[in-house]
Amino acid sequence: MLRADVLVVGAGPAGCVAAWEAAAAAPGLDVLLIERDDAVGAPVRCAEGVGSAGLREFLNPDGAPWYSRKITKVIFWAPDDSEVRVGGGDIGYILDRTRFEPALADEAKRVGAEIWTGTEAVGMERLNGGWKVRLHGPRGEQDVLAKLVIGADGVESMVGRWAGLDTRVAARDMESCAQYVISNIAVDPDAIYLHFADRWAPGGYAWVFPKGVGVANVGLGLVALKSDGRSACAYLDAYAARYFPDGEVLGRTVGGVIAGVTVKQAVADAVMLAGDAAHMINPLSGGGIVNAMKAGRLAGRHAAAAIAAGDTSARRLNRYRDDWMALLGEDHIKYYRIKEALGKLDDAFFNRLARTVNAIPVEQRTLGRIFAHALVNHPRLIPVAARLFL
Numbered sequence: 001m002l003r004a005d006v007l008v009v010g011a012g013p014a015g016c017v018a019a020w021e022a023a024a025a026a027p028g029l030d031v032l033l034i035e036r037d038d039a040v041g042a043p044v045r046c047a048e049g050v051g052s053a054g055l056r057e058f059l060n061p062d063g064a065p066w067y068s069r070k071i072t073k074v075i076f077w078a079p080d081d082s083e084v085r086v087g088g089g090d091i092g093y094i095l096d097r098t099r100f101e102p103a104l105a106d107e108a109k110r111v112g113a114e115i116w117t118g119t120e121a122v123g124m125e126r127l128n129g130g131w132k133v134r135l136h137g138p139r140g141e142q143d144v145l146a147k148l149v150i151g152a153d154g155v156e157s158m159v160g161r162w163a164g165l166d167t168r169v170a171a172r173d174m175e176s177c178a179q180y181v182i183s184n185i186a187v188d189p190d191a192i193y194l195h196f197a198d199r200w201a202p203g204g205y206a207w208v209f210p211k212g213v214g215v216a217n218v219g220l221g222l223v224a225l226k227s228d229g230r231s232a233c234a235y236l237d238a239y240a241a242r243y244f245p246d247g248e249v250l251g252r253t254v255g256g257v258i259a260g261v262t263v264k265q266a267v268a269d270a271v272m273l274a275g276d277a278a279h280m281i282n283p284l285s286g287g288g289i290v291n292a293m294k295a296g297r298l299a300g301r302h303a304a305a306a307i308a309a310g311d312t313s314a315r316r317l318n319r320y321r322d323d324w325m326a327l328l329g330e331d332h333i334k335y336y337r338i339k340e341a342l343g344k345l346d347d348a349f350f351n352r353l354a355r356t357v358n359a360i361p362v363e364q365r366t367l368g369r370i371f372a373h374a375l376v377n378h379p380r381l382i383p384v385a386a387r388l389f390l
């Protein structure tokens with residue numbers, strides 16, 4: 001049987017960074033990263049937007065070939081289509097994930113991790129204090145005996161279930177997403193657009209994230225329980241027909257986003273979950289790429305330390321979850337409460353809020369000033385804001 005110290009399942013942002021950090025933390029550690037798709041980074045099921053500061057913690061985007069656009073503006077569309085511009089400067093990037101994840105994987109390789117693509121984990125069982133993981137890939141069926149497994153296997157994670165962890169998602173926390181790459185559209189290629197309107201994306205929002213001049217990822221996420229029964233694709237067809245009637249659809253994708261809070265148990269004996277597998281997405285924005293990398297970094301470091309200490313018990317690995325909760329998990333609980341409170345406000349309220357913000361000169365629209373104006377003019381927001389501090 002093959003052996004590995006750390007087996008990382010899934011080469012998304014969480015898995016690539018986990019493998020990178022584990023191998024970097026302990027030279028000589030056998031780190032194996034497996035990915036069921038034939039290539040790391042493809043197919044893309046994502047709008048690919050990331051904040052600049054979070055991204056720079058991992059890779060330097062200056063002159064890098066793995067992003068499509070630099071973003072300097074954020075534009076909100078209110079339900080009545082009025083536009084609210086905020087921000088300016090180095091806000092973020094629209095990645096090209098077909099190149100971004102390979103760049104992360106290269107870092108993992110550089111520090112000694114091994115990567116197998118086209119290789120799927122199909123089951124696992126406890127053996128000798130570690131896990132015997134059954135793999136299915138180009139080498140046929142084979143077992144790997146791993147001292148520790150990091151489940152970075154995304155939104156449909158099986159590693160957690162195999163390890164007996166409760167990773168179920170409440171229907172109200174599951175957003176169904178559909179996204180098209182659309183060309184021949186007239187949007188500002190330096191801006192991201194976020195569109196809030198119940199008729200277009202109930203319980204979520206629609207987005208336009210530019211991939212280049214005249215071409216963008218156009219998508220939406222909705223909560224099925226709040227929809228009128230149509231699929232996310234049907235909503236997106238209507239949206240694209242209304243706003244981009246001359247656009248040409250170059251690609252389509254669907255996917256799920258877990259807009260909840262971090263799972264209660266992110267570890268078991270010799271198992272850790274990271275990224276979407278542990279529901280580590282920002283529940284307010286639905287962004288999960290940078291979170292996944294931050295979780296992968298923590299998981300990789302804790303994995304290397306646990307193996308060095310000869311203690312991979314859940315009790316010890318819980319330090320990883322504690323660190324995650326201190327870093328971002330507790331914030332997600334607050335964001336989740338805010339999301340719930342905002343969900344009770346209707347489109348008419350958001351139209352009024354847009355008018356309030358637009359009354360502030362564009363160059364003075366700092367977050368603090370927007371917040372203060374909004375609270376003064378819309379007392380219904382006070383209980384929402386209070387949840388930030390609860």
Ligand SMILES: Cc1cc2nc3c(=O)[nH]c(=O)nc-3n(C[C@H](O)[C@H](O)[C@H](O)COP(=O)(O)OP(=O)(O)OC[C@H]3O[C@@H](n4cnc5c(N)ncnc54)[C@H](O)[C@@H]3O)c2cc1C
Nearest residue numbers: 010012013014036047048049121154255275276287288289
């Ligand atoms: C439509 C859509 C738009 C989004 N837009 C954004 C956005 O703009 N910005 C943002 O920050 N986030 C966005 N997200 C969320 C973001 O894509 C995820 O949060 C992020 O990819 C999580 O990274 P991850 O490494 O945890 O999981 P993933 O990126 O899902 O990676 C998991 C990997 O594991 C592999 N895998 C799964 N099971 C196995 C197995 N058994 N064996 C081997 N390999 C396996 C999968 O093939 C996959 O490559 C979006 C999501 C969707 C659906």
